Amino acid sequence: MSLPSLHAIGAILLTIAMFYGFVSGRARVEIISLLTISAIALGLYSFPLPGQAPTDGLKLAFEGFGHYALITICALMVLGRGLVTTGALEPASRLLTRVWRFNRQIGLFVTLLLAMAMSMLVNDTPVLVLLLPIMAAIAANGGMPASKTLIPVNSAVLIGGMATTIGTSTNLLVVSIATDLGLPPMSVFHFTPVVLMAAAVALPFMWLVMPRLLPDNSIAAGHEPRRFLATLRFGGASSGRDMDPAALEKRLPPGVEILAAPASGRLAVRATHAELEEAMRVLGATAAPAWLMERLQSGYGKTGEDLTVVELSIPRDSGLIGRTVATANVAERFNVALLGVHDARHLWPDERPADGRQITIFGEGDIILAAGAMPDLQEFARAENLLVLEGAKELPRTAKAPLALAIMAGAVVPASIGLVPIAISALAGAIAMFVTGCVRFDRIGSALSAKVIVLVAASIAIGRIILDSGAAEWLGGLIALGLQFLPAAGVLAAVMLFVTVLTNFASNTTAAAVGTPIAFSLAQKLGIPVEPLVLAVLFGCNLCYATPVAYQTNMLIMSAGDYKFSDYTKTGLPLVAIMITTLSMVLVYRYNLY
Incomplete structure (x- = not known):
């Protein structure tokens, strides 16, 4: 086998560097994507x-921003x-609540089915955002502990998202790249039967086995409640203002952890919500600026809230x-007080200012303890795309709900039966959402994710350079040497496993962009139809159950369920094995590869 060209070597090294950047977490995804x-x-x-002008390279690098796959993804975000x-x-949420009240096991089964069904047409993240507070409320009202239900529900959402071309942005990217390379276009439900067969095999495991493998992290089971990093502020009348650390430790509730010596009337602590309330009571302190708490308390006389x-x-x-507490400026913008922060990853800076303040940078998966009038808190949550886990939260109830459903159906049905491409119907649906007021123009930032946009554009570019440089052909030949003696099911399983490993430790979008051209090269060298190999790549990109960093929904449930890394691996690895085995066998049967 000949050596790859210098351009192919460069493309491979750049891809490895991109994957390493995602895995290391040393820079934001957007920065790594733009650097790529x-x-x-x-x-x-x-x-x-060879044979191209310098400006052709610029076109290749930036064409992802105008690619129809990216336009379609943005349109589906709006829908x-x-x-x-x-x-x-x-x-759907009302149905779940009624079923859970009837029977917990039936409630979990119906939840898993609904999660799968909804995520086929709506992106995975909004579906989980809808279900997460419902599951937390059900757990608080005597249902299963959230720690036993959130990973199974998240897995069901991911499997449902795998089942259609519009279920995830990754699916759209794989299908779009494959179409650009010559594969006939796939309809919305082209491979849904394959996924549903695998889901039927995996469902008993998610329903009956997964909850038994997960810990009971509820307070009733003796699990320690969520602990928040907070700064106690001592006013002029506070009894703790002039105390030394030893005296403060004696006065504080037993579970409160002092993180730094008091300075400038501040004391950094880590405590549960109940312990924090008790500490403020016994010391006469506040967890937010005193002037802010006075303003919030005086607001009751004006609004009755x-x-x-x-x-x-x-x-x-x-x-x-x-952003930090200071740069977020939540108090002035929303009239809300931030009392503490629970970090999902427990990575707090070691160096702290001498005045005892905690400089906390908000990250994905963190949980904020906030106080204010409920309308202000809801506005804060809407403006910053936050998810309310505790406390009353009214879901939007407008007369436009039937209209939004009709628009979604109008976008999906014509594409599913092949009348128009999904790019056209999704774009028309997004415009209809704006025109009818279902999505306001000033909320476009809440609908679109800049991170996803830049990542998809970079993935399209890396996929093109892998293909055009000859790297895909060389890598395909190298992989074919190891797979040529395997049966078709073994080849599909190996490809799926390879992409799954990349997905669980790096970016599923980039794994899709790199894996799809390689699938075409493998098909030519092994004599296997290209479509099942492309689907093996697509499915592998969605098997992101085994690590918390594999997909954004995994991280979203980490704090809410108080999960550890091992909770994902001991439930995710068996599910990955079930899905790879079943999907490979079904693909072999469907495409007559036996």
């Missing part, structure tokens, strides 16, 4: 591909946002990520 695009543009401008903001999915304390989870697309 820049490297491709500068590299091909300085060293063009999904319209369903959520109008409350069109609320009947009681102060409410809620827990808010930070998802991947929140505007708070990367």
Whole structure:
């Protein structure tokens, strides 16, 4: 086998560097994506591909931003946002609540089925955002502990998202790249029967076995409740203002952990919500600036709204990520007090200012303890894309819900029966959402994720350079050497497993962009039809159950369920094995490869 060209070597090294950047977590996904695009543009401008001009390299690097796959993904984000903001999915949540009241096991079974069904047409993240507070409320009212239900529900959402071309942005990317390479277009439900057969095999495991493998992290079972990092502030009348650390430790509730010596009237602590309330009471302190708490308490006389304390989870697309309490300026913008923060990953800075303040940078999966009037808290949650875990949260109820459902159906049905491409019907549906007011123009930032947009554009560029440089052909030949003696089912399983490993430790979008051209090369070298190999790549990109960093929904449930890394592996690895085995066998049967 001949050595790859210099361009192919460069493309492979750049792909490895991109994957390493995602795995290491040292830089934001957007930064890594933009650096990748820049490297491709500068590299091909300085060293063009054979037979191409320098400007052709610039076109290759930046064409992802205008690719129809990215336009379709953005349009589907808007459609999904319209369903959520109008409350069109609320009947599903009411059904779940009624079933859970009847029987817990039946409730979990119905929840898994609904999660699969909804995520076939709506992106995975909005579906989980809808279900997460429902599951938390059910657990609080005597249902199964959230720690035993959230991973199974998340797995069901991911399997449902795998079942259609529009279920996830990754599916659309694989299908779009495959179409560009010559594969006939796939309809919305083209491979749904394959996934449903595998889901039928996996469902008993998710329903009956997964909850038994997961811990009971509820307070009733003796599990320690969520602990928040907070700063106690001592006013002039506070009894703790002049105490030394030893005296403070004696006065504080037993579970409160002092993180730094008191300075400038501040004391950094870590405590549960109940312990924090007790500490404020015995010391006469506040967890937010005294002037802010006075303003919030005085607001009751004007509005009649009681102060409410809620827990808010930070998802991947929140505007708070990367900001601090000071730069977020929540008090002035929303009239809300931030009392404490629970970090899902327990990575707090070691260096702290001398005045005892905690400089906390918000990250994905963190949970905020906030106080304020409920309307202000809801506005805060809407504006920053936060998820309310504790406290009353009214889902939107508008007369536009039936209209949003009709628009979604109008976008999906014509594409599913082949009347129009999904890119056209989704774009028309997104425009209809705006025109009818189901999604407001000033909320476009809540509908679209800049991180997803840049990542998809970079993935399209890396996929093109892997193909055009000859790297895909060389890698396909290398992989074919190891797979040529395997039966078709073994080849499909190996490809699926390879992409699954990349997905669980790096980016499923980039794994899709790299794996799809390799699948075409493998098909030519092994004499296997290209479509089942492309589907093996697509399915592998969705088997992201085994690590919390594999997909944004995995991280979203980590704090809410108080999970450890091992909880994902001991439930996710068996599920990955079940899905790879079943999907490979079904693909062999469907495409007559036996």
